[in-house]
Amino acid sequence: MKYFHVDVFSEKSLSGNGLTVVFPDKKIDHQTLLSITQECKQFETIFIYPSVEEQYPVRIFTVEEELNFAGHPILGAGAVIHKNFYANKNSVNIDITAAGRVIHLTSERRDDAFQVVMDQGEPQFIKTVSYEKYQVIAAVLNLDIQDFHEEYPIEIVSTGLPYMLIPLKKNLGKAKIVIPNFDEVLAQFGAKFVYLFDPKSLECRTWDNEGNVEDVATGSAAGPLCAYLVKNGFKQSGEVINIYQGKYVNRPSRIQGWVSEGKIGKKVFIRGEVAFFGVGELFI
Structure with missing residues (x-):
């Protein structure tokens, strides 16, 4: 093969x-x-x-x-x-x-690389996490509740995989999964994975649910994050959003995304070089 x-x-x-x-x-x-x-x-x-x-x-x-x-x-x-x-x-x-899902891509040749755009479709806003649950979430991620950014809600959003989006005003580098059954905690909120982000820099982090491997750049999480930022008024429809990831594993990466508003609703697009x-x- x-x-x-x-x-x-x-x-x-x-x-x-x-x-x-x-x-x-x-x-x-x-x-x-x-x-x-x-x-x-x-x-x-x-x-x-x-x-x-x-x-x-x-x-x-x-x-x-x-x-x-x-x-x-x-x-x-x-x-x-x-x-x-x-x-x-x-x-x-x-x-x-x-x-069974059809995903539309556009690929363009760019010198020695390719630039590919993915239509992730309409986002699903599954749940906003109540403040009473913040301490539970902080504890399993090696964080304190004061690390969460009070102006940004914790939400579960999906464009194919449901992510718990967690805004941090500090200690992004300290975060890690510290329990063996993290997937069970996420499932209680309707989430599959977690995506931590700094609202100021849009540096992000995520791991496998055992916490053993940190992902370098996660397109399936960047799409929900773009939808979240637009929904909550932090970004505008049509605005290209630069999302950064991989800093903590020495593989800095940039993901670009935006939300397009058309006659049939809002759709999320993610773009990246290959x-x-x-x-x-x-x-x-």
């Missing part, structure tokens, strides 16, 4: 968020796909299957589980599809299907 190693949310390799993109050449069971992901040791690996009616089905795995949606794997997949199947075009529209690092073959 052919695979590519790309770096997402960076215009040059050895920066941004690494990703393995695999083209399966036969039917592979769930456990083997998970094992391949664990062997690759990236935060996520995406498997691209042959197109069906000009739509490319994908499956996305972390080292722990399969996801129905993820940001940087889908953007990275868009660039790899562009390079492999539309090499004669500088710009191309690509449709990807993940867990650089190619390597190509190879898997013997499975």
Whole structure:
């Protein structure tokens, strides 16, 4: 099976968020796909299957589980599809299907990299967390309640994966997951993952729910954050929002996003560069 190693949310390799993109050449069971992901040791690996009616089905795995949606794997997949199947075009529209959902991408060739825009669709505002729960959340993240920014609410927002968005006015670098059942705590609020952010700099952090691995740049969380900032009046519809991540793992990355307001409602878009690092073959 052919695979590519790309770096997402960076215009040059050895920066941004690494990703393995695999083209399966036969039917592979769930456990083997998970094992391949664990062997690759990236935060996520995406498997691209042959197109069906000009739509490319994908499956996305972390080292722990399969996801129905993820940001940087889908953007990275868009660039790899562009390079492999539309090499004669500088710009191309690509449709990807993940867990039955169609995701629209636009990929443009930019010198040695590609710039990919993802339409994440309409955001879902799931829940605003009551102040009475703040102490519980602070404790499991190695924080004090005074670290939370009082002018920004804690909310759960989704454009495919529900994130608990937590604004911090200080101690972003101190934050970490300190309990083994963090996913159970999040589930009580209807969230899958957590996304901490500094409202002033828009530097952000997130981890796997065991707290073992910090993600470098998270497109599936950046979309909800853009929607949150616009909904609460901190940013405007149509304004390009620069989100930063990866500072604390020495892989600084920039994610760009915006909320577009049309006749059928608001939609979230995420944009990022994709650089190619390597190509190879898997013997499975």
